[in-house]
Amino acid sequence: MTQPAIAETPRAVRTATAEVHNVVKQRILDGHYRAREYVREASVARELGVSRTPVREALRELVSEGWLEAIPHHGARVVAWTERDAREVFELRLVLEPMAVRLASERMERTRLVYLETLANRMEALVERIEREPEMRNEIARLNHEFHRELIAASDNQRLAAVLDGVVRTSVIRRNFGNYDLANLRRSMRHHREILEAIAAGSPTWAESVMRSHLLAAQALHVRFPDAPDDPQALPG
Incomplete structure (x- = not known):
């Protein structure tokens, strides 16, 4: 029954x-x-x-x-995002994320900085394996998202963190590494390392400047030029 x-x-x-x-x-x-x-x-x-x-x-x-x-x-x-979507996201990130990093530089706790350094170390090691093991891109993307999330959280500004979460949640951070060759990945890792060096040195202006460069380099891989028509295809995963 x-x-x-x-x-x-x-x-x-x-x-x-x-x-x-x-x-x-x-x-x-x-x-x-x-x-x-x-x-x-x-x-x-x-x-x-x-x-x-x-x-x-x-x-x-x-x-x-x-x-x-x-x-x-x-x-x-x-949802599939177009080049216009990517352009708009980067326009917002270029304003908000350097601001968050400046605040984080002024408020960073030692334990969080150590954790960020650990994330940077792990990503750097994985990048050197990527030509032999292309599937490492997924793990690098996951760690990259965590790295940016922790930096933003360190700003200790809940409203700023909430806005940025809404801006980047669409996959621009998590699924953008399909566009990166080895040289681009290594440059991205150097930016991460320099941001941490700036924070450790107590220089918010330096940290803010490197984050802006980091985002501009990423933007160049996704947006051909400001007035480009929308790409009808999704951004590479």
């Missing part, structure tokens, strides 16, 4: 929704779900061992946050 299904309480659904939200978001960031790929309710529910209700709610949240887009009669798919 079939057992009756156990009713899901609102609290259980909310907990499951949060878990599904985090998993799907992480998969987008890691490139598991690619630009314009559909995220199917049934597949996610089966993989995560939950009902379709929390999956449906999680996908709705991800649509409202800009990670997914709802396509009528088809479902939810990963």
Whole structure:
């Protein structure tokens, strides 16, 4: 005899929704779900061992946050960003992120600086493996996101951190390394190292300047020129 299904309480659904939200978001960031790929309710529910209700709610949240887009009669798919999107994101980052680094330089705790140095060390080591092991790009991207997140958090300005999170959450940090050859990656790592040296030296102006150079170099890999028409294809992952 079939057992009756156990009713899901609102609290259980909310907990499951949060878990599904985090998993799907992480998969987008890691490139598991690619630009314009559909995220199917049934597949996610089966993989995560939950009902379709929390999956449906999680996908709705991800649509409202800009990670997914709802396509009528088809479902939810990963948003693909154009060159114009990248240009607008970098315009904002070039104003806000150097400001955050300047503040971080003035407020950095020693333990956080040590952690940032650890992240920089790990990324540098992985870059030297990338020609033999191209899959290392995913781990470099993850560590790079953490590095920038920690720098921004060190500004101790919650509003600035919240705005920047909204600006960069679309994958510009996490999935931009497909555009980088070895020379570009090494330059990016040198920028990270110099930012930390500036902070350790107690020079907010130096740190701010290097971050601006770091972002301008990244921008050049994604934006051909200011008046370029939108690229109809997604940015490389």
